[in-house]
Amino acid sequence: MDQLKQCYFDQSPAGIAITDLDGLIELANERFHQLTHLHEQHNITPMMNLALPLSVPQIIDDLVQGKQVMHIFEIKHGFTPDTLNWCIIKVSLVDKNEKKHVSFVIEDISRNRQLNPRMNVHLNTIVDSLPVLIAQIDAHNRYLYANKTYEAYFHTTLDQVIGETIENLIGDESFSHSAPFIERVRQGETVTFDNTLFFTNELRVLHLKLVPDEMNRGGFYIFGQDVTELRAFQRSLEFKAYHDALTGLPNRSFFMKSLANVLRYKQHGSALLFLDLDGLKLANDRYGHHIGDGLLKIFAHVLQDAIRPQDFVSRLAGDEFTIILTELDDPLANMREVCQRILDRLPASVEIEGHAIPCSCSIGATLLDHALHLSEETWLARADAAMYKAKTGGKGGFVIE
16 A cells, blocks of 8 residues: 555656645655756745745644645746746645644646637636626735726726736725725635725726635635616615605604614703694695795705704604704703794795795794603604694794693
8 A cells, every 4th residue: 555655646647745844845756846846855935935825834824723724726837947837736734643744736737728728718708798897816915817897997908907906906095995805805705895986087886796715825806896876776765765855854754763763872962843834834725835845945944054963854744844952961941942043043924936925833842851761653742742832822932841
């Protein structure tokens, strides 16, 4: 059996070398000598450090620590001045007599690649025709490969892309956003995320998928698709779902979610205002709904102008509006101040298409007491009841309860 093993070792088509943990060659077959011109007592580290994306000490440390069972690399490299071959290099641990050694196996696959040129041409044509960014990145964030879509997006040539770093190609800001995902893909995780890149004179949103290099070379693959229009459409749908089409204010759904958050997180010094626009029915009945719509827009603008940045105004429906006040230092005094400011900023009447439309509102306000543990609907009903008291007491006033 030992003779059979020795025969396989000597006649193997692959170059095989056994080293110690410092990279010193203890044993090597004839094919390894032919490929590398290295012999026993030479150190394999300098040559392999030039050929591989990871250093030999790092590779050996990964193997000893059990992080990898085997490192596999596919490279194009000239181990000697007169050769430039495609090779697969496999590095693994060998235990003998309770001592650890390292096995380096080099397989020349240049002929296999040359046998399939037609297939490579077809694949390149397909990949270059896809409206998707496709690239291969090495362990140092350099582009090893990129399809022709890169030329169109970055207005450059592939010769300028290959060998360039990701950071230099996409810019510091976009790279900073990508960096955490790159760290994750290097740990073996496939990740997806959106990133915004500046192309010539416009911003484009790319949906990116990073896939680890299956050969464990420390690199990864990039697949990127332009989703600028899709994301804009999604934002438009989301805005419409949570905003009033007429005034642009958040709608009832948005308001209820916001109120729920205020109650959930027990924000100190919070209050709820319920407002009713008094002149809307008159405007609709006498002059038409387009005049009433104009009045609603003016009223919405007054409310937005009267509140602080941290406050939240919304249109519930029809002539009903709400405001959530937060961060009140002196809640009752602050509530009175906001209510009065709204009333003061409302003109007695507004002119719309030549018609003088009376403009006033009634406001009900309630302090949100988190100790009561009431629901959003209950708090809304309380503010509504306070508003009704203000309306019955004479339009254009406010009641705090």
